[in-house]
Amino acid sequence: MTKKITYAQAILEAIDEEMDRDKNVLILGEDVGVLGGNFRTAVGLQEKYGDLRVKDTPISENSFLGMSLGMSLTGLRPIVEIMFSDFLLLAADQLLNQIAKIRYMSGGQVKVPLTVRTTIGAGRSSAAQHSQSLHAIMCHIPGLKVVIPSSAAEAKGLLKTAIREDNPVVFIEHKMEYNQLYEIPEGEYTIPFGKANVLREGSDITVIATSNLASKAVKAADELAKEGIEIEVIDPRTLIPLDRDTLIASVKKTGKVLITDEGYERCNIAAEIVMDLMSDIFYYLDNPPERLCLPNFPLPFSQALEFPLIPDQQKLYKKIKKMFGD
Amino acid sequence: MSIKEKKNNYPIKSYNLNKDTLLKMYLTMIKIRDFENAITDVYSRGLMNGLSHLYIGEEAIATGVCLNLTSQDYAVSTHRGHGHLIAQGANLKKMMAEVLGRKTGYCKGKGGSMHIMDISKGILGANGIVGAGIPMATGAAYSAKYRGTDQVVVSFFGDGASNQGTFHESINMASAWKLPVVYVCENNLFGISVDLRKVTGNPNIADRAFGYGIPGVAVDGNDVLEIYRVTHTAFVRARKGEGPTLIECKTYRQKGHHIGDPGTVYRLEEEYKAWIKRDPIKTFRERLIKEKIISEEEIENLEKESRKLIDEAVQFAEDSPFPGPEEAYQDLFYETERVKER
Numbered sequence: 001m002t003k004k005i006t007y008a009q010a011i012l013e014a015i016d017e018e019m020d021r022d023k024n025v026l027i028l029g030e031d032v033g034v035l036g037g038n039f040r041t042a043v044g045l046q047e048k049y050g051d052l053r054v055k056d057t058p059i060s061e062n063s064f065l066g067m068s069l070g071m072s073l074t075g076l077r078p079i080v081e082i083m084f085s086d087f088l089l090l091a092a093d094q095l096l097n098q099i100a101k102i103r104y105m106s107g108g109q110v111k112v113p114l115t116v117r118t119t120i121g122a123g124r125s126s127a128a129q130h131s132q133s134l135h136a137i138m139c140h141i142p143g144l145k146v147v148i149p150s151s152a153a154e155a156k157g158l159l160k161t162a163i164r165e166d167n168p169v170v171f172i173e174h175k176m177e178y179n180q181l182y183e184i185p186e187g188e189y190t191i192p193f194g195k196a197n198v199l200r201e202g203s204d205i206t207v208i209a210t211s212n213l214a215s216k217a218v219k220a221a222d223e224l225a226k227e228g229i230e231i232e233v234i235d236p237r238t239l240i241p242l243d244r245d246t247l248i249a250s251v252k253k254t255g256k257v258l259i260t261d262e263g264y265e266r267c268n269i270a271a272e273i274v275m276d277l278m279s280d281i282f283y284y285l286d287n288p289p290e291r292l293c294l295p296n297f298p299l300p301f302s303q304a305l306e307f308p309l310i311p312d313q314q315k316l317y318k319k320i321k322k323m324f325g326d
Numbered sequence: 327m328s329i330k331e332k333k334n335n336y337p338i339k340s341y342n343l344n345k346d347t348l349l350k351m352y353l354t355m356i357k358i359r360d361f362e363n364a365i366t367d368v369y370s371r372g373l374m375n376g377l378s379h380l381y382i383g384e385e386a387i388a389t390g391v392c393l394n395l396t397s398q399d400y401a402v403s404t405h406r407g408h409g410h411l412i413a414q415g416a417n418l419k420k421m422m423a424e425v426l427g428r429k430t431g432y433c434k435g436k437g438g439s440m441h442i443m444d445i446s447k448g449i450l451g452a453n454g455i456v457g458a459g460i461p462m463a464t465g466a467a468y469s470a471k472y473r474g475t476d477q478v479v480v481s482f483f484g485d486g487a488s489n490q491g492t493f494h495e496s497i498n499m500a501s502a503w504k505l506p507v508v509y510v511c512e513n514n515l516f517g518i519s520v521d522l523r524k525v526t527g528n529p530n531i532a533d534r535a536f537g538y539g540i541p542g543v544a545v546d547g548n549d550v551l552e553i554y555r556v557t558h559t560a561f562v563r564a565r566k567g568e569g570p571t572l573i574e575c576k577t578y579r580q581k582g583h584h585i586g587d588p589g590t591v592y593r594l595e596e597e598y599k600a601w602i603k604r605d606p607i608k609t610f611r612e613r614l615i616k617e618k619i620i621s622e623e624e625i626e627n628l629e630k631e632s633r634k635l636i637d638e639a640v641q642f643a644e645d646s647p648f649p650g651p652e653e654a655y656q657d658l659f660y661e662t663e664r665v666k667e668r
Contacts, residue, residue, distance in 0.1 A: 066462055067499065070469060070479075071472070073450055094458065107436045107657055
């Protein structure tokens with residue numbers, strides 16, 4: 001049984017179900033209360049659970065994220081919403097120096113059940129400070145799990161797992177997805193971390209696609225199938241932990257790999273994934289690995305400038321064709 | 327309050343504290359002093375690596391503040407944290423072992439002096455980033471309120487941290503939500519070498535409380551009894567759900583920023599000498615004897631007891647093994663030690 005809901009509603013369902021299940025789960029952030037979330041992912045929660053469990057915060061990212069660490073160490077399971085990953089930079093100390101490290105620094109004395117939800121993605125004419133996809137930075141620092149769902153169904157199952165996780169999780173939502181309608185399973189379900197999802201099987205090339213590029217890669221694959229190129233599309237789902245086994249098996253089968261991700265190209269997670277897999281895939285490769293990411297420029301305002309930069313179905317199509325000599 | 331404005335101390339009896347409590351206060355203060363002196367000693371003997379920031383001269387603050395707390399409450403410390411930990415009842419052996427990087431230390435050698443934590447006693451950790459503990463303390467206070475307990479939180483930080491954004495952001499939220507937290511600013515006048523008075527428009531940190539709509543009190547940071555009195559009122563208020571208080575303890579860092587920094591380049595010699603005369607332990611000792619609360623002999627017994635405890639801690643640490651290299655790969659994630667990070 002499935003039902004049709006938006007990506008935003010899927011996120012909301014996950015939060016609602018987990019808050020209902022565990023009284024120690026709370027959500028805080030800018031506009032999560034009265035407004036119901038800037039992206040409508042918390043609608044009705046404050047009415048249902050009250051002001052203490054659904055807390056509108058002042059615009060103080062570093063401190064309300066730091067507060068969530070204090071909550072997490074003293075028995076609660078906070079979910080913190082940071083409206084844009086661009087704003088996570090304001091909270092970099094608490095996320096990267098404190099939350100990520102406190103368990104290790106304390107010699108394992110504490111658990112840190114804490115979910116930081118944030119958004120990535122360009123395409124809304126929001127210019128350079130509201131459009132970035134900065135998840136690679138979170139992956140760089142040891143101590144965080146980094147989850148990047150590709151669709152509504154994935155988002156719901158992975159977010160429920162994140163909230164139940166006893167380690168800090170950065171949960172990356174794509175803001176162009178919120179209003180998209182999806183079929184998702186009825187009822188309660190979770191999706192484990194560290195298990196990639198093979199969205200489409202194919203024998204000619206492996207495309208590893210994060211976030212909403214996964215569905216774009218599937219569409220590009222359907223198009224290319226008509227031209228005789230069979231593409232295997234894999235959504236890694238979680239960047240940390242990374243399901244190396246599934247990725248390696250696929251690349252060994254196809255002999256080609258392209259990674260696509262909306263973060264800036266330089267120091268993109270794609271480079272890390274390729275290097276991480278390399279010792280296992282090197283002798284199976286027919287082509288050098290390729291990546292399709294955001295060019296190394298800030299995102300411009302005008303759609304006439306913005307869209308040419310964003311990786312999409314068309315750019316994927318061209319890039320893959322090129323890898324096959326066209 | 328400059329030193330010149332400092333009024334005479336009130337009689338000890340006026341504080342209505344029993345003798346055991348006064349003895350405990352003195353013992354805590356000398357344990358902190360002896361611990362810090364022992365650190366200087368192990369450092370000079372080459373047993374200790376890295377940094378250690380000494381609390382010498384500021385012992386009255388942690389002692390007076392933590393007397394208000396139970397082991398159910400929470401304390402959030404700083405990079406200059408040994409005093410807070412000792413006053414909150416941390417194990418001296420495990421502390422010293424951590425400072426020496428041993429396997430038996432609080433953090434199994436992963437944290438060192440700047441990151442000692444004892445979660446079992448509600449000590450949420452010393453911290454290597456100035457001002458970073460303030461939000462954590464505020465969150466613990468939110469948690470206490472959320473869970474409906476009467477727990478309170480103390481957030482220790484220095485004058486340096488009072489100029490970090492976290493100070494403003496956190497106190498504002500605690501005020502808005504009436505959280506059970508007491509902010510204790512240990513104003514020792516220096517951020518490494520920088521004199522607070524040269525970088526702060528109004529160096530009276532307690533004055534800022536007005537802007538947040540909460541009580542703010544400045545207190546002599548070298549008078550343990552006054553610190554206890556003032557913070558007691560603040561903690562009672564916090565436990566009653568009436569919200570946070572900002573307390574500024576005016577004190578002086580008698581040593582350099584850390585071991586190895588003589589501190590002589592930037593401090594004013596006259597001011598230094600004046601503060602040394604007002605040493606919190608020396609003055610409390612004199613008052614206890616002069617006001618015939620404790621005999622000199624009793625004091626000496628406490629001092630012997632303290633030295634013995636510290637000697638045992640140093641011995642324990644020196645006798646303890648170092649962690650094995652494989653332990654560097656442990657304790658990153660909960661439950662997943664056998665699974666590599668990726």
